[in-house]
Amino acid sequence: MALGLLRHASELYAKSSLSFHLRFLGHDISLLSALLAIFVASRVLKLLNGLRAVSSLPGYRVPFQPLAPPGALIPTSWWNPGLYAHWKWKDTLYKDFQNENFSVVPFLLGAPSIYTSNIDVMRQVVSGGEQKTSFQKSPAASRVLIKWGQNLVGAWETGMWRKHRRVMGPAFNNKLHEMVWAETLNTYRQMETVEGWHGKDVVEIPVMQKLTTKLALLIIAKCGFGFTVDCSAPPTGPDGSMTVQEALRVLTDSYIVGLMCPDWVRYLPGFGRIREAFKAFSTFMRKEIEARTAEVRNEEQSAEERMDAFTMLVRANEQETGKLRLSEQEVIGNVFILLFAGHETTANTICATLALLALHQDIQNEVVEQIVTVVGYDRDPAYSDYSDLDKVLSAFYEGLRLFPAAHIMIREAAEDTVLHLPNPVGQEGTTPLPIQKGTQVIVDMVGIQYNPRYFDDPETFRPSRWYGESNESEAFSAFSLGPRACIGRKFATTEAVVFLTMLLREWRVEPLLKEGESRRGWRERVLGSPILGLATAVGEAPVRFVRRKQGGA
Numbered sequence: 001m002a003l004g005l006l007r008h009a010s011e012l013y014a015k016s017s018l019s020f021h022l023r024f025l026g027h028d029i030s031l032l033s034a035l036l037a038i039f040v041a042s043r044v045l046k047l048l049n050g051l052r053a054v055s056s057l058p059g060y061r062v063p064f065q066p067l068a069p070p071g072a073l074i075p076t077s078w079w080n081p082g083l084y085a086h087w088k089w090k091d092t093l094y095k096d097f098q099n100e101n102f103s104v105v106p107f108l109l110g111a112p113s114i115y116t117s118n119i120d121v122m123r124q125v126v127s128g129g130e131q132k133t134s135f136q137k138s139p140a141a142s143r144v145l146i147k148w149g150q151n152l153v154g155a156w157e158t159g160m161w162r163k164h165r166r167v168m169g170p171a172f173n174n175k176l177h178e179m180v181w182a183e184t185l186n187t188y189r190q191m192e193t194v195e196g197w198h199g200k201d202v203v204e205i206p207v208m209q210k211l212t213t214k215l216a217l218l219i220i221a222k223c224g225f226g227f228t229v230d231c232s233a234p235p236t237g238p239d240g241s242m243t244v245q246e247a248l249r250v251l252t253d254s255y256i257v258g259l260m261c262p263d264w265v266r267y268l269p270g271f272g273r274i275r276e277a278f279k280a281f282s283t284f285m286r287k288e289i290e291a292r293t294a295e296v297r298n299e300e301q302s303a304e305e306r307m308d309a310f311t312m313l314v315r316a317n318e319q320e321t322g323k324l325r326l327s328e329q330e331v332i333g334n335v336f337i338l339l340f341a342g343h344e345t346t347a348n349t350i351c352a353t354l355a356l357l358a359l360h361q362d363i364q365n366e367v368v369e370q371i372v373t374v375v376g377y378d379r380d381p382a383y384s385d386y387s388d389l390d391k392v393l394s395a396f397y398e399g400l401r402l403f404p405a406a407h408i409m410i411r412e413a414a415e416d417t418v419l420h421l422p423n424p425v426g427q428e429g430t431t432p433l434p435i436q437k438g439t440q441v442i443v444d445m446v447g448i449q450y451n452p453r454y455f456d457d458p459e460t461f462r463p464s465r466w467y468g469e470s471n472e473s474e475a476f477s478a479f480s481l482g483p484r485a486c487i488g489r490k491f492a493t494t495e496a497v498v499f500l501t502m503l504l505r506e507w508r509v510e511p512l513l514k515e516g517e518s519r520r521g522w523r524e525r526v527l528g529s530p531i532l533g534l535a536t537a538v539g540e541a542p543v544r545f546v547r548r549k550q551g552g553a
C-alpha cells in the first residue's frame with residue numbers, strides 16, 4: 001500500500017515537472033519567436049528606410065555596409081561586396097545596373113550608400129572646400145586620420161579645412177618642388193651605389209615595390225620633414241633608445257595598427273615596438289617644432305635655407321594669429337599625415353608604371369626617345385625640363401589611371417539633398433535623385449578611371465591619351481578635383497618624372513619571368529589582383545634592368 005502511494009506520488013511529480021518544463025519551454029519559444037519577429041521587422045524597416053534614403057536607386061541589398069566592419073573584413077562574395085567589389089567586378093558592376101551609379105542598402109548594419117563612377121557626380125560631392133555644400137567627409141571615416149592631431153586630410157567641416165589649408169597651402173610651392181627634383185635625383189644616384197648597379201649590364205630586381213617604397217620614404221622624409229633618413233643607420237641610438245629613422249620605418253610598416261586600430265591595441269603584448277616608435281616619433285616631432293619655431297622667430301639663416309614642407313608650414317603658421325593658428329598637436333597631425341598621404345601613393349604608382357612599361361616595350365622606347373631628345377646623355381635632367389618630359393608624365397598618369405592609388409573617396413550627405421545624375425551617353429541633361437541626410441556617396445575611382453564615357457578602350461595602357469595635357473588639367477581626375485583636390489599632386493609627379501627619367505635613360509626595364517612563365521602569366525601575377533589598402537598596390541613587380549647602349553634601345 002505504502003509502496004503504491006509512493007509510486008503514485010512519484011508519477012504525479014514526474015508529470016507535473018514535465019508539464020512545468022513544457023510550459024516553460026513554451027514560454028521560451030514564444031519569447032524567442034517574439035524577439036525574432038521584432039528583429040526581422042526592425043531589419044525590414046531598416047531596409048525600407050535605406051531604400052527611401054537612396055530613392056530606390058537600383059543596386060545591392062546586403063547584410064552589411066561594404067566599407068565598414070564586419071562587411072569590410074569579410075571577403076568579397078555574391079552576398080557581401082566588401083572592400084574589393086569595385087576592383088573585382090569592375091567589368092560588370094555598372095553594366096549590371098545599366099547605370100554609372102548604383103546603391104548599396106544594408107539590412108543588418110551600416111548606412112545606405114551610393115557608388116558612383118561618374119565625374120560630374122564626383123564633382124558634386126567632393127567640391128566642398130571654400131563653399132558650403134551638402135556633402136562632407138564622413139566624420140566617422142575621418143577619425144582614423146586624425147589620431148596624431150587634426151589635419152588637412154581628416155578635416156570634415158569647411159571652417160576646419162580652410163584653417164588647415166591656409167597654413168599647408170603655402171608649403172607646397174615651387175621651391176619645395178625644386179627640392180623634390182634635386183633630392184630624387186640624388187637618391188637615384190645613391191641607389192645606383194647602394195644597390196651595386198655600377199659596372200653591371202644586367203640587374204635583377206626581385207621586388208620593384210621595395211625600391212620605390214624606399215625612394216618615396218626618403219623623399220617624403222627629406223622634403224616633407226626636412227631630415228635625412230639613413231637606411232643603413234642602426235635602429236637604436238647610443239643611449240639604447242629607438243632612432244627616429246627606425247621609428248619612421250616601424251610606423252610606416254605598421255600603419256594599419258597606427259591608423260586603423262583603436263589606441264589601446266598598441267598597449268597589447270606584442271606591440272611594444274610600435275608603442276616605442278609612437279613615443280620616439282612624438283618626442284622627436286615636439287622637439288623639432290620647438291627648434292624650427294625658434295629658428296623662424298629669430299630669422300636664423302638655417303630657417304631661410306630650409307625648403308621642406310614642415311619648415312614652411314611652421315613659417316606660415318607663425319604668421320597666423322588667434323583661431324587661425326594651428327596648435328602644436330595640429331602641426332604634428334599635418335606633418336604626420338604627409339607621411340601617409342604622400343609616400344605609399346607615390347611609391348605604388350611609380351611601381352605600377354614601371355611594370356606596365358616593362359610589358360609595353362614600344363611605349364617604353366617612345367618615352368626614352370623623348371628623354372634623350374630633351375636631356376641627352378651628358379647632363380642630369382633639370383627642373384626646367386619637367387614640362388618637356390610630358391611623355392614620362394603621361395606614362396605615370398596612365399599607370400595611375402589603371403591603378404588609382406586613392407581608390408575610393410567617401411562623402412556623406414550632411415542634410416537631405418539632391419544629386420543630379422547625368423543621363424546616359426547620347427542623352428542630354430541630368431536626372432535628379434533625392435537622397436537623405438546620412439547617406440554615403442562612395443566615389444569609386446576605379447569605376448571612374450575605367451568608365452568608357454571618359455576613356456575609349458579603358459583597359460589599355462595608352463599614355464598617349466595624356467600627351468599635351470597640362471599638369472593641372474582637370475581631365476585627369478585621379479588626384480580628385482576642385483578645392484579639396486590633392487595638394488601633393490605636383491610633389492608626386494615631380495618625384496615620378498625625375499626618377500623615371502633617370503632610370504629609363506640608363507636601363508631597359510623588362511619583366512623578370514619565373515622559369516616557364518609567359519609574359520601573360522607575369523602580367524596576371526603582378527597586375528591581376530592589386531591590393532586595395534590605404535593605397536592601391538600591384539604585386540611585387542619582379543623586373544630586370546638591361547643597360548641601354550647610348551643612342552639605341
Ligand code: HEM
Nearest residue numbers: 153341342345346405406409479480484486487488491492
Ligand atoms: C600618386 C600620388 C598621389 C595620389 C594618387 C593622391 C591622391 C589624392 C586624392 C584623391 C586626394 C583627395 C582625397 C579626398 O578628398 O578624400 C588627395 C588629397 C591629399 N593629398 Fe594626395 N595623392 C598623392 C600624393 C600626395 C603627396 C605626395 C602628398 C604630400 C606630400 C599628398 C598630400 C595630400 C593632402 C595633404 C591631401 C588633402 C588635401 C585637402 O583635403 O585639402 N598627396 N590626394
